[in-house]
Amino acid sequence: MQIVWSVGDIHGIGPEIVLKTFLKIRETEHSFLVVGSYNALEYYRKTLDLPVELEPVRDARSVEKLCRTRCRVLPVLSVAEPETITPGTISAEAGRIAMLSVATAAELCRQKVCDALVTAPIHKEAVALAGFKETGHTGFLAKLFGISSPTMMFFDPVTKLRVALATIHEPLEKVPALIRQMDLAGFLENLARSLKTDFGIERPRMAVLGLNPHASDGGIMGSEEKEIIIPALESLQGLLEVEGPFPADGFFGAGRYRKYDMVIAMYHDQGLLPFKVLAFDTGVNVTLGLPIVRTSPDHGTSFDIAGTGKASERSCYEATILAITIARNRKQTEQSS
Numbered sequence: 001m002q003i004v005w006s007v008g009d010i011h012g013i014g015p016e017i018v019l020k021t022f023l024k025i026r027e028t029e030h031s032f033l034v035v036g037s038y039n040a041l042e043y044y045r046k047t048l049d050l051p052v053e054l055e056p057v058r059d060a061r062s063v064e065k066l067c068r069t070r071c072r073v074l075p076v077l078s079v080a081e082p083e084t085i086t087p088g089t090i091s092a093e094a095g096r097i098a099m100l101s102v103a104t105a106a107e108l109c110r111q112k113v114c115d116a117l118v119t120a121p122i123h124k125e126a127v128a129l130a131g132f133k134e135t136g137h138t139g140f141l142a143k144l145f146g147i148s149s150p151t152m153m154f155f156d157p158v159t160k161l162r163v164a165l166a167t168i169h170e171p172l173e174k175v176p177a178l179i180r181q182m183d184l185a186g187f188l189e190n191l192a193r194s195l196k197t198d199f200g201i202e203r204p205r206m207a208v209l210g211l212n213p214h215a216s217d218g219g220i221m222g223s224e225e226k227e228i229i230i231p232a233l234e235s236l237q238g239l240l241e242v243e244g245p246f247p248a249d250g251f252f253g254a255g256r257y258r259k260y261d262m263v264i265a266m267y268h269d270q271g272l273l274p275f276k277v278l279a280f281d282t283g284v285n286v287t288l289g290l291p292i293v294r295t296s297p298d299h300g301t302s303f304d305i306a307g308t309g310k311a312s313e314r315s316c317y318e319a320t321i322l323a324i325t326i327a328r329n330r331k332q333t334e335q336s337s
Contacts, residue, residue: 215245
């Protein structure tokens with residue numbers, strides 16, 4: 001497999017965790033490429049005294065041959081070079097390089113030059129300063145590939161917890177209407193299909209959380225469960241192994257998530273708060289519904305420790321391993337169909 005990393009915000013920990021991940025994974029049969037800024041990676045390599053040899057490349061198609069002959073070398077395809085590098089600062093230039101990096105790396109996957117994309121963290125404010133309307137990876141990639149509703153999913157390789165979000169970065173006041181408008185049954189069917197194709201789970205067990213506290217207690221605290229969620233689950237009986245709606249607090253508190261292959265949360269913090277408590281250092285963000293494989297470490301740019309050498313590469317490493325696994329599973333599915 002040939003894996004491409006986008007460099008992320010060059011003033012954050014992205015370059016550091018990519019370099020550290022490469023040190024852990026370079027002695028494998030896979031080849032790796034970073035898209036972003038050679039100068040930024042060289043800056044962090046020197047500052048942190050990391051034993052990585054970088055080599056600038058102009059053509060990503062030459063990477064596999066280079067890696068076969070010199071596996072300890074990390075190829076870097078630059079999209080732009082910054083005038084200055086100042087760890088821990090918000091910069092329009094850094095935001096521009098981050099998004100050009102994502103776009104270029106995604107295109108390499110679209111063209112089948114690379115098998116999977118792992119995105120290092122970006123900073124939304126820096127991206128906005130650079131003039132991009134889509135300031136997050138998921139929305140940006142969806143627009144790039146013309147996908148109207150990609151799914152944000154999170155996976156922890158330690159606990160095996162998987163959480164998918166029915167709505168993504170939406171204000172709470174908009175969530176009930178969005179749940180009513182969406183095709184929840186179709187959303188669950190697509191999730192089951194992704195779990196089978198990407199994770200090799202033949203018949204996944206899925207749990208759906210309620211929208212309201214206590215899953216509305218039979219309608220006392222809201223009607224979405226009775227009017228939307230329960231009918232959707234009933235329509236899937238006999239087709240999928242899906243249960244719910246469960247009250248979110250007791251579900252995670254009692255460890256009931258261990259019985260299921262996927263937990264579906266109705267909104268961002270409902271799913272991400274317990275997930276990050278359980279898997280802050282090891283969690284991986286996966287975008288489902290794209291024509292390419294895309295994973296990402298489940299944390300931000302960590303400007304407070306950028307350039308200090310304190311950043312943990314664990315989540316980036318796990319994201320890379322998962323990207324390889326999903327890409328392999330998809331290829332096997334294509335070959336068998």
